[in-house]
Amino acid sequence: MTDTLLLGLAVLIAIGIAAVLVLLLRPRAPVVDTEAQQRLTDLNARLDAMGSWLQNSHTQLQQTVNTRLDAVTQNLGESMKTSTKHTTEHLQQLHARLAVIDSAQKNITDLATTVTSLQKVFDNKQRRGAFGQGRMEAIIADAMPQGSYEFQFTLSNKSRPDCCIHMPDNRHLIIDAKFPLEATTALENAKTDDERLQAMRQLRQHLGKHIDDISGKYLIKGETQDVAFMFIPSESMFAELYDQFDDILQKGYRAGVIIVSPSLLMLAIQVVQQIQKDARMREATDKILKEVGLMIEDVQRLKDRVENLDKHFGQANNDIKQIVTSADKILSRGEKIQDVEFGEDTAAADIIPAPIRKLGAAE
Numbered sequence: 001m002t003d004t005l006l007l008g009l010a011v012l013i014a015i016g017i018a019a020v021l022v023l024l025l026r027p028r029a030p031v032v033d034t035e036a037q038q039r040l041t042d043l044n045a046r047l048d049a050m051g052s053w054l055q056n057s058h059t060q061l062q063q064t065v066n067t068r069l070d071a072v073t074q075n076l077g078e079s080m081k082t083s084t085k086h087t088t089e090h091l092q093q094l095h096a097r098l099a100v101i102d103s104a105q106k107n108i109t110d111l112a113t114t115v116t117s118l119q120k121v122f123d124n125k126q127r128r129g130a131f132g133q134g135r136m137e138a139i140i141a142d143a144m145p146q147g148s149y150e151f152q153f154t155l156s157n158k159s160r161p162d163c164c165i166h167m168p169d170n171r172h173l174i175i176d177a178k179f180p181l182e183a184t185t186a187l188e189n190a191k192t193d194d195e196r197l198q199a200m201r202q203l204r205q206h207l208g209k210h211i212d213d214i215s216g217k218y219l220i221k222g223e224t225q226d227v228a229f230m231f232i233p234s235e236s237m238f239a240e241l242y243d244q245f246d247d248i249l250q251k252g253y254r255a256g257v258i259i260v261s262p263s264l265l266m267l268a269i270q271v272v273q274q275i276q277k278d279a280r281m282r283e284a285t286d287k288i289l290k291e292v293g294l295m296i297e298d299v300q301r302l303k304d305r306v307e308n309l310d311k312h313f314g315q316a317n318n319d320i321k322q323i324v325t326s327a328d329k330i331l332s333r334g335e336k337i338q339d340v341e342f343g344e345d346t347a348a349a350d351i352i353p354a355p356i357r358k359l360g361a362a363e
Contacts, residue, residue, distance in 0.1 A: 133162050133177040135233040139262060140165075140175075143269040148276060155224070159217040165272060167225065168279030173272065174218040174228040175265070178210065179237070187240070200244065207241075207248045215255040227256045229268065235261050 133151075140149055140163055153164035153172070163175040187199035210230065218228045230252065232238045238261035242249065252259055260268060 132179055132231060132233045135262060136163060136175060136177040136231045136265070139265055139269065143266065143273065155218070155220060157217065157220060161218050161228075162231075167272070168276060171223060171225050173225045174214075175231055176210075176214050176218065176228065177231045177233070179230075179232045179234075182206075204245060204248060207245065208251060211248070211252050211255050211257045214257045219256050227258055229265065230257050230259045231265055232259060232261055235263065237261075238264075 137151060140151075144165065147166075149163060149165045151163055152160050154160050155164075155172075161174045162177040165173040165175070167173055182202075187196065187203055190196035190199045214228050214230055218224060219226070232241070238259070241259065249259060
């Protein structure tokens with residue numbers, strides 16, 4: 001009995017423990033929170049809207065970036081083309097300038113060679129004289145007519161000046177083309193006062209001697225003019241002489257030797273041209289007067305002929321007037337005959353009677 005009771009009690013205890021376990025292990029019903037669910041629903045809707053907005057923004061950003069990249073690529077391409085074009089043009093201009101520089105360099109080289117040759121000419125007295133004479137001959141030949149001048153003309157004293165211009169009074173104008181270059185060059189290259197004084201003294205001595213030579217050999221009374229020209233083929237050299245050597249210029253004036261530069265020589269040649277032109281006009285005065293007399297006779301003859309022609313025209317006008325008068329009279333008589341009208345003067349006329357009929361218009 002006791003075992004059965006214990007067994008029963010154990011069974012009851014086991015059942016109780018099982019019931020407690022079942023109660024403990026049974027899931028609880030969730031607690032329903034309406035506000036939380038509503039907030040969760042709103043949050044999901046916002047998340048969905050944000051996702052859509054992010055997707056749209058991403059699409060627009062991608063399109064904008066692609067558009068900007070295309071524009072940048074196009075601008076970059078155009079900029080590269082423009083830069084390439086400008087670079088090509090600049091290179092061409094640079095090439096042209098380099099060509100100009102090469103040409104200028106060549107000209108400078110040629111000029112240096114020419115200057116060297118000119119220096120060699122100046123170093124030689126004969127060549128230097130030929131250089132000065134060449135310039136003088138070019139000026140004379142360009143301005144003066146052929147036959148009015150002669151180079152290396154021989155005077156009566158057997159001297160031969162560089163140029164001789166034949167003047168209207170049969171006295172020659174002498175031009176000398178030599179000049180003392182050594183002393184002038186020494187004056188230009190002088191660095192100290194002593195060198196300058198020495199060069200000026202040497203140049204004054206050479207110029208004085210040259211003036212004396214021209215005055216003694218080329219000024220012949222009755223054969224040449226009272227003055228002669230000493231030609232200096234350099235304007236700067238002439239300016240230096242005019243500025244520093246007034247005593248030499250005065251000496252030349254007193255001796256009848258005029259120092260001239262190329263511009264002054266051209267001016268003097270123009271004066272000589274005018275003198276020769278005036279002389280030719282004076283020589284042709286008789287011919288001009290004779291031609292004027294003949295021209296006056298021709299004009300008088302033309303006047304007489306015009307007057308005769310006017311008389312002929314007057315006579316012709318009178319004859320035409322008389323012809324018109326006669327024609328008017330004939331027409332008047334014809335009209336009278338046509339209208340069978342005879343005036344008193346018809347009785348005096350010896351008319352043979354005849355049948356009269358009226359003329360038709362066709363007759």
